Amino acid sequence: xxxxxxxxxxxxxxxxxxxxxxxxxxxxxxxxxxxxxxxxxxxxxxxxxxxxxxxxxxxxxxxxxxxxxxxxxxxxxxxxxxxxxxxxxxxxxxxxxxxxxxxxxxxxxxxxxxxxxxxxxxxxxxxxxxxxxxxxxxxxxxxxxxxxxxxxxxxxxxxxxxxxxxxxxxxxxxxxxxxxxxxxxxxxxxxxxxxxxxxxxxxxxxxxxxxxxxxxxxxxxxxxxxxxxxxxxxxxxxxxxxxxxxxxxxxxxxxxxxxxxxxxxxxxxxxxxxxxxxxxxxxxxxxxxxxxxxxxxxxxxxxxxxxxxxxxxxxxxxxxxxxxxxxxxxxxxxxxxxxxxxxxxxxxxxxxxxxxxxxxxxxxxxxxxxxxxxxxxxxxxxxxxxxxxx
Amino acid sequence: xxxxxxxxxxxxxxxxxxxxxxxxxxxxxxxxxxxxxxxxxxxxxxxxxxxxxxxxxxxxxxxxxxxxxxxxxxxxxxxxxxxxxxxxxxxxxxxxxxxxxxxxxxxxxxxxxxxxxxxxxxxxxxxxxxxxxxxxxxxxxxxxxxxxxxxxxxxxxxxxxxxxxxxxxxxxxxxxxxxxxxxxxxxxxxxxxxxxxxxx
Numbered sequence: 001x002x003x004x005x006x007x008x009x010x011x012x013x014x015x016x017x018x019x020x021x022x023x024x025x026x027x028x029x030x031x032x033x034x035x036x037x038x039x040x041x042x043x044x045x046x047x048x049x050x051x052x053x054x055x056x057x058x059x060x061x062x063x064x065x066x067x068x069x070x071x072x073x074x075x076x077x078x079x080x081x082x083x084x085x086x087x088x089x090x091x092x093x094x095x096x097x098x099x100x101x102x103x104x105x106x107x108x109x110x111x112x113x114x115x116x117x118x119x120x121x122x123x124x125x126x127x128x129x130x131x132x133x134x135x136x137x138x139x140x141x142x143x144x145x146x147x148x149x150x151x152x153x154x155x156x157x158x159x160x161x162x163x164x165x166x167x168x169x170x171x172x173x174x175x176x177x178x179x180x181x182x183x184x185x186x187x188x189x190x191x192x193x194x195x196x197x198x199x200x201x202x203x204x205x206x207x208x209x210x211x212x213x214x215x216x217x218x219x220x221x222x223x224x225x226x227x228x229x230x231x232x233x234x235x236x237x238x239x240x241x242x243x244x245x246x247x248x249x250x251x252x253x254x255x256x257x258x259x260x261x262x263x264x265x266x267x268x269x270x271x272x273x274x275x276x277x278x279x280x281x282x283x284x285x286x287x288x289x290x291x292x293x294x295x296x297x298x299x300x301x302x303x304x305x306x307x308x309x310x311x312x313x314x315x316x317x318x319x320x321x322x323x324x325x326x327x328x329x330x331x332x333x334x335x336x337x338x339x340x341x342x343x344x345x346x347x348x349x350x351x352x353x354x355x356x357x358x359x360x361x362x363x364x365x366x367x368x369x370x371x372x373x374x375x376x377x378x379x380x381x382x383x384x385x386x387x388x389x390x
Numbered sequence: 391x392x393x394x395x396x397x398x399x400x401x402x403x404x405x406x407x408x409x410x411x412x413x414x415x416x417x418x419x420x421x422x423x424x425x426x427x428x429x430x431x432x433x434x435x436x437x438x439x440x441x442x443x444x445x446x447x448x449x450x451x452x453x454x455x456x457x458x459x460x461x462x463x464x465x466x467x468x469x470x471x472x473x474x475x476x477x478x479x480x481x482x483x484x485x486x487x488x489x490x491x492x493x494x495x496x497x498x499x500x501x502x503x504x505x506x507x508x509x510x511x512x513x514x515x516x517x518x519x520x521x522x523x524x525x526x527x528x529x530x531x532x533x534x535x536x537x538x539x540x541x542x543x544x545x546x547x548x549x550x551x552x553x554x555x556x557x558x559x560x561x562x563x564x565x566x567x568x569x570x571x572x573x574x575x576x577x578x579x580x581x582x583x584x585x586x587x588x589x590x
Contacts, residue, residue, distance in 0.1 A: 026569045030538040035425035043416035046445045
C-alpha cells in the first residue's frame, strides 16, 4: 500500500508548483506585450486594390496573362480602329420620336438593403470603444466617397442601442483597474452570457497589459481523457476563505485532503497555468486524529466520511460499480470506491459532484442556476487544491 | 453594436456590389488583426502587407463565407494561415518592440504616472520576450500568440491551425517551457528585484 504522502512527493510538488508559477509568469509576459496599432489606415489601399481588380470572369480567364500577351494588344488596337471607322461611316439620322431610355434599375444579387446611416457614421461611443486612435486614421474623402444612405433602414435601432449600451457597460467593466479577470460561472459552456462576454472580449481593445488576460474560465479543469470527471478543482480564495475551505474539507473529507505527488502531464499543467495565479500547498494538510480514537482504544478508526451521496459512501451500492480499493493513511486504511477503471484511487481525481458540493459548502454555489451569470473579481491570493477522490 | 449580424449584413451588402461596405469591415478589424500579425511575422512592414493581403483574400473569397462562424473568426483564420505560410522557413530578425522606422514602441502606460525608467525597463523586457518568442518554431510561436496574446480558446486554436486540441496543449506547454528556459535570466532578475523591494 503506497502512502498518501511522502517527502519525495512534497519535493515533486514544490518543483511542480515552481514550474507552474514560471509558466504562468511567461503567459503574463506574453499577454503584456504591447499591441501597436497599424501605422496607417489600411482600408484605403485595400479598397483601392479591390477597385483595381478586374471582374471575376476576367480573373477566371486569366486576365493578367491575356492582357500581357502581344496578340491581345494588337487585337485591342484593331478593334478600336474598326469602331472608329464604323462611327465615322454611319449616317447620322435622328428619328422623329426618339425612344426615351428607361432609367436603369440597380439590381443586386441578394436584394440587399443599403447600409444604414449609423453604420457609415458610427456613434462616438462605438469609436471610443474600438480604438482611441481611430480618429487619427480616418480615411480620406477621396478614398471613401460618402455614400448616400437610403431612407429605408432595416436594422432595428432599439436593438442596436441596447447592444451598444451593453457593450459600453462591459467594456467599462473590463477597463476597470481593479478587475484582474472577469469570469462567468455558468452551468454549460453555451448560452447567451458566454457569447456576450466573448463578444466583449473580442471587441474591447487591450490598452493595458493588466486588463489583457481576461478569459472566461471554469472553476475546475476537466480531464480531456475522462470527460465528466474533474481532475483538479481550482478555486480562487483569499486567506479567510482558504481557512474556511480547509476546515470544511477536513470536516467533510477527513483524511482525504492531500496533494498529488509527481508531475502532471503537459495538458494538465497547461490548464493549470492558464488559470493564472496559482499556488500549491507546500506541505500536505495535517490530518486530524479522529476524535473517537481514544474511545476505541488502540483500534484503527477509518477517516470520517461524508456519506450524503452513494458515490462517496464506501458501503453503498450506488452508481459506482467498481470494486472498492483499500487505501488510506497508514494504519487507517479503509475501503474506497473507485471511479473509472483505475486499479487504485487516483490522486487528484475529483468527481464533478464533489466539486459542486465543495462550492456549496463554501457558500459560493454558483452552479445552481443555469444562465445566471455574474462577474466577479479574482483575488491575487489563489490556491489550487488537488484532492484525493475516495 | 458591431455584432455578428451586423458583420453578416455588411458582407451581404458587399457581395451585392457595394464594396465600400468592406471598408467598414476593414476599419473594424484592422486594429485587432495587426498586433497578431506583427507578433507572428516579426516585421512591421510584413505585418502591414499581410494585413492588406488578408483583407484582399477575404474579399476575393467572400462568397465562401456562409456565416457559420463570425466574420472576425473567419478573417482571423485567413490572417494566421497567411502569416504561418509566410513565416515558415524564414527567420525573424527584427526585434518587435521597434516600429517600422526603428523607433521603440511605447509600452502600455497602465498607471498613468509611470516613470520613464520603468517604461524603458518594460520596453527592454518586452524586447527580450519577443526575441525569445522569435526563437520558437513558427508553429509553437503561433500557438503561444493565439492563446496568450489573443486569448483564444483551445478549440478555436485547434480549428485555426488545423491540429487536435491535445496537440495544441502539448505545443503550448512545450513552447511555454522553452520560453521559460530562454527567459531564465529574466526570472532571476525579477525575483531579485522583488526581493529588494521587499527588503525596502
